[in-house]
């Protein structure tokens with residue numbers, strides 16, 4: 682089904698959305714629903730509601746993930762001096778986006794957002810139309826060579842100079858058959874020295890933490906059996922393999938709220954907020 686304009690109250694101008702099937706949930710729109718956004722349809726909210734039945738605090742985990750992305754961006758733009766960002770699986774525009782955080786530090790920062798979701802593409806293009814050096818590319822992040830040869834990527838970013846590659850909340854949507862480790866090895870191989878990778882991923886703690894593991898298993902089953910059908914919770918070792926060949930910045934691959942924390946957590950966190958881990962690595 683096609684719709685003329687989205688439910689995009691959150692992002693300003695009406696957006697043309699031809700060719701969107703509103704009967705099929707999308708990862709991006711369901712994530713937007715979990716985050717409390719408005720760019721989603723009933724089928725996406727159905728997926729969200731199934732997930733919230735298992736983990737009512739899932740929205741806090743999604744917000745933790747966004748906060749991690751913004752903290753990492755601030756660090757990269759301000760401290761590491763990174764001027765170019767390739768944000769793979771960037772999702773729908775939300776309160777603060779990568780280019781907002783980077784450009785607050787460096788007005789000349791260049792950002793390419795990539796997503797394979799048609800609604801993200803429509804919003805991305807509308808939102809970024811008047812932004813110099815910030816572009817949206819509709820592409821599959823599981824095909825690194827094709828993505829890195831995209832003309833818009835090539836004209837916006839200089840791939841011979843250090844950049845930051847983001848895989849924030851993306852690789853858990855790739856099934857094991859896609860071999861995310863091989864995909865990441867291709868990206869990392871292509872990056873010039875001095876580049877950074879920012880990664881976050883659903884986490885399965887394994888036998889060491891039985892209660893948290895049981896929650897991870899239940900949530901994964903709900904993701905995989907929902908109409909959306911993706912959402913793998915992987916172990917620390919599996920996720921660490923996606924960063925092979927990089928030096929991880931302290932504190933390493935950790936719970937999102939432990940990565941460069943802005944300060945001590947005021948309260949005990951709901952267990953579900955320990956079901957994602959993240960890291961920033963540098964290619965020497």
Ligand code: SAM
Pocket residue numbers: 708709712746747750769770771772773795796797798801820821822823848849850851854855
């Ligand atoms: N990176 C954002 C964040 O962390 O807030 C959004 C994360 S959202 C959970 C995952 C995003 O990855 C969605 O927007 C989805 O459309 C996108 N995605 C999933 N598989 C993809 C693929 N193969 N190629 C491009 N984008 C993909």
